[in-house]
Amino acid sequence: MRLVAGSAVAGQPFTVGAELVAQGDENAVGFSLRFDAARLEYVDAVATAGGFSLLVNRNQAAEGRVGFALSRGAGSAFPAGAARLLSLHFRAREVTGSTALAFTDSPIIAETVGLQAQVLPAVYQGLALEVLPLVAPSIVTQPEGGTVYAGTNVTLRVVAAGSEPLLYQWEYAQQVIVGATNATLELAAIREDQAGDYRVLISNGGGVATSETVNLTVLPALSPPAIERQPEPALASAGETVTFSVTASGSEPLLYQWQRQNTDLPGQTSATLVLEDVQVAQAGNYRVIVRNPIGTVTSQ
Incomplete structure (x- = not known):
């Protein structure tokens, strides 16, 4: 069993993946995680694969210990190979720097059990984690407007910096464009009635950055000679x-x-x-x- 994650940002939620590298004869896996409760807060666990039951013991979560028990039915084994079984959700507290998530035996013993109810040899690999300071969003490259012809495909794009995740919301005439939540805004076969002012709002836990408002002029569709x-x-x-x-x-x-x-x-x-x-x-x-x-x- 191993833990996989990127960095975390102070004050923000993050996810740790729990992956099992199975030989094909594992019927149940138990483990506990130990972490610094002054730096990390456990939120919950979500199964990301099917075919097993999940028991979570969070009685000691406030002290930095959470236990997990994963079990398949009688005579059933986890498929051979590497698979993410759990997404473990945490929130980093307002303390930056290095910390760790380590496997331990309390409240649930770290143990892998085979199809014959025998204890199997197993390796449990923890995780060193860097909690980074929260950086508010800023705009590196502004979107650009211009003049286009009706019927052409138009792309507006913005480049932003700041702590992930960065959330994007494009607006037309200062009204939300439903579903336009990426760094690029695709306007396929643009119409003349889509001419006007566009901007994008970029946010994270540290604040909101608003792009310059850019104007699109849409001329009547081109006709061939x-x-x-x-x-x-x-x-x-x-x-x-x-x-x-x-x-x-x-x-x-x-x-x-x-x-x-x-x-x-x-x-x-x-x-x-x-x-x-x-x-x-x-x-x-x-x-x-x-x-x-x-x-x-x-x-x-």
Whole structure:
């Protein structure tokens, strides 16, 4: 049996995992934990695996001793391998520094019993624990607003520091957004009516930090380019001026590129192509490609 935990924070709850590394023939496990009651307060124990009964003796909890007895039914063994059986909930008192959770034999003896009711050899591994000072939340990186298009996916994010656990709550127009309790706020296929002011509140046992309020401007959804009027064929004599024009619609910016024989014409990037003093060598097929951020269309 071994204990597993990270650090604890003064004045805050924390959890210790009780893990059994079983050989596959253990029917029951008993143990007690000893701790400094001036530093730690025992709260409760929750079974995190099924198939066994749990008895907790907390009569000496105020003195820093709690006993646990875990038992499967007759003829049943804990599965082989490592498994977390219990989550032990404590609260750190307002005293920082190193402390320990150690196995002991009172009020329940530390003992592992096999399927044949025999006592099995077992190792009980305690835990050294560091109780850290409580650090109130602070914001390292503020969320950023901006201008977006309806229908796009938008992510607002914040980076915060402080003692864990940090609790997040995003707000829109200073009203709680239900379920928005992570460091990032995902707004999928954002709508125009979601434009406005956003902020996030970050809290722990030491206080609350409120982010800057950021504004999202939501423009109408982008539309791909479409050609409303195609360029018209032209017949010209050498030395004349020829003009091709296209009329396109779609979300700005619309970018144009004229081509001859499917090859770009350098510098010809407007809705109108003017060819002055045309020569016979310039005969051929002309077209224009129109682009915007979400699409491309090619003229006839």
